Amino acid sequence: MIYFTYGKKSFTKFLGYFGEKTECPQCGKSYCRSLVRHNTWAHFDEIPLFPIRCQYIIMCPICANSKVAEKAEAKKIVSEQLHMNEDLTVYGKDIIAKHQKGIFTADTSKELWVRDNKTGEEILVAEGISSMHIKKQKKYRGLKEIKVTKE
Ligand SMILES: [Zn+2]
Structure with missing residues (x-):
């Protein structure tokens, strides 16, 4: 079929x-x-x-x-x-200290930031969010990628 x-x-x-x-x-x-x-x-x-x-x-x-x-x-x-x-860069941080143990716990260890590359200012946009949330932001903002760094 x-x-x-x-x-x-x-x-x-x-x-x-x-x-x-x-x-x-x-x-x-x-x-x-x-x-x-x-x-x-x-x-x-x-x-x-x-x-x-x-x-x-x-x-x-x-x-x-x-x-x-x-x-x-x-x-x-x-x-x-x-x-x-x-000149702005949208990026994510994965806060390792916030990682939860166990497979049923929610993924809320990510943060979303924007860096102003001209002034060096880093602006926290959202915290306690999941990698799914970051993916959605990437799509919504029309970006090719949002790099996530481990902290
Ligand atoms: Zn705004």
């Missing part, structure tokens, strides 16, 4: 920063906003068929507080305003 699989897949991509530094209402840090593209495609047997949805997300590059951009606004940003004036 032959099985076909049909489904949806989403792809996210960090496109750059735009505009002036603005203070984030959630984390209080002042940085240029990120623009992230979230694309959803229909798939048939792992073959992308057609796009179902394309959204542009305006995001705080520190805490990922975000909103969906209007289509016209997103187009304008993409064509005229993207820049790379920020």
